[in-house]
Amino acid sequence: MRLLLSLFLGLFLFNCNAQNNITQTKTKTETVLNANPKLVVGIVVDQMRYDYLTRFYSKYGNGGFKRLINEGFNCKNNHYNYVPTYTGPGHASIFTGTSPKNHGIIANYWYDKFSKENVYCAGDSTVLAVGSDSKAERMSPHRMKTTTFADENRLFTQMRGKTIGISIKDRGAILPAGHSANAAYWFRGREEGHFITSTYYMNSLPKWVKDFNASKTAESYLKEWNTLYDIDTYTESGSDLNTFEGGFKGKDNATFPYDLAALKDKNKGFDIIKATPYGNSIVTDFAIEAITAEQLGKDNYTDVLTVSFSSPDYVGHNFGVNSKEVEDTYIRLDKDLERLFNALDKKVGVGAYTLFLTADHGAVDVPAFLQTAKIPSGYFDNDAFKNQLNTFLVKEFSASDLIENISNDQIFLNKNRLKQLDLDIGDVQYAIVNEIINYKHIDKVFSSETMQNANFTTGIKALLQNGYHQKRSGDVLIVKNPAVISYSRKGSTHGSGSNFDTHVPLLFYGNGIKRGSTLTKTEITDIAPTISALLGISFPNAATGNVLEFVLD
Secondary structure, three states: OHHHHHHHHHHHHHHHHHHHHHHHHHHHHHHHHOOOOOEEEEEEEOOOOOHHHHHOHHHOOOOOHHHHHHHOEEEOOEEOOOOOOOHHHHHHHHHHOOOHHHHOOOOOEEEEOOOOEEEEOOEOOOOOEEOOOOOOOOEOOOOOOOOOHHHHHHHHOOOOOOEEEEEOOHHHHHHHHOOOOOEEEEEEOEOOOEEEEEOOOOOOOOHHHHHHHHOOHHHHOOOEEOOOOOHHHOOOOOOOOOOOOOOOOOOOOOOOOEEHHHHHHHOOEOHHHHOOOHHHHHHHHHHHHHHHHOOOOOOOOOEEEEEEEOHHHHHHHHHOOOOHHHHHHHHHHHHHHHHHHHHHHHHHHOOOEEEEEEEOOOOOOOHHHHHHOOOOOEEOOHHHHHHHHHHHHHHHHOOOOOEEEEEOOEEEEOHHHHHHOOOOHHHHHHHHHHHHOOOOOEEEEEEHHHHHHOOOOOHHHHHHHHHOOOOOOOOEEEEEOOOEEOOOOOOOOOOOOOHHHHEOOEEEEEOOEOOEEEOOOEEHHHHHHHHHHHHOOOOOOOOOOOOOHHHEO
16 A cells, blocks of 8 residues: 555656646746847948958957957858849848849839839838928838838737837838838938938827937037048058049048038038948937837837948948048947947847848949059940940831930830830840940840849849849849949949949847857848847748858857
């Protein structure tokens, strides 16, 4: 009897312990599954080449870029997987996890084959500006065809998780935040110097935004821009005085220092701030205020904050990749990032947020500068190209109006005219391809039929195909020689499939992120699926990228 009683008690205790272990295991599992960050911060630096991390590394402090590199995960071989590499497509691709082939943002501006007019990626005539009387600030994400991970987070949380987008540029605020964002704010320069939005989001600015605009923060940045450190220590860039930089109207040379207050009237008023490091500073000021005023990361539903630093793009276009101005801009951006990270630590909590930093594209060195180093480069004459092509079409088809538009390295044919002349579109495309491949500075040419009927997986053809949208893209696609641009002889630009445009930083940091680095090739479209996997939410509805498992803890 005692033996049976002992066996019964032993079995009972074993079952209790086993059940307790299962319960503990379940609790631990649930804890892990529900340990999402309170806030996801997506940072995009406009026109940041990967080598800006390494070239200026010795000038950075420990709290900005270096904090992400040393305490987060560095994807050193991260690239765009499409062309054209412009701001609109870049921001859309980062947050949707797919390329222009699917999300439809094929450029900043493009020719609409149906309305027969140029359209803007964020333009929307059905809405009005809020916070400005300007008719030029009517913006929304309606031309982006797919969701962002911020949209999916909103849906997953039953709209309880907030999304706020902030940038100097409207498209840099609007496209990352997605369709369902609570707000997107961008900087209206000119005579105003305010952050504004549109009726797509709200009918009037929140009090905190009005208060920020009334604080005259923008006015405080109309001051001298000089190098943060002794200019002689800026050995990572070229000479301050050279022939490769644009500069500002009202100043004879593009050299430090710049008196912004004195120059603003000849440089579109407050717009001059955009083309200096102070544009990054005011975005940081506004983002920190948004974290506080919107109570981001203060409840159990993950919020999303997107911050795009547009000023490096303005500076790069104006002064060029190798300029002292670009170096100083990144040194100062590093300080602004440190301010933002410290604010996140204080207001959201150390370890309570997840952050990534990347760029929407890189940039080419000024071709005129490259030529002095005997590196192949040059400038493409658009007018001469159009005249030469038109002469060929008249000779070949006895018609001078077969081209409807040429833009973004794409040729759009006049379909109505082809029909009137009983010309086969494929024959005309083929003839143009075989003609212009012989032109100076053109490296490759492809027809839309090729893009639609073939399947490319590597090289420039694959990049073109990922950037090709059947309803929106042109009939003939042009690839120029590396470092050949259609641009001024002063300053830098971007848009190609060359490494200087596609290779950009990708740094992950914070909740759920491992420490480390990789040289494994990653693509910009991998970011949104990775963040979605971290949050345990649906992927953006057209995402084609992969989850980067090696960055997740």
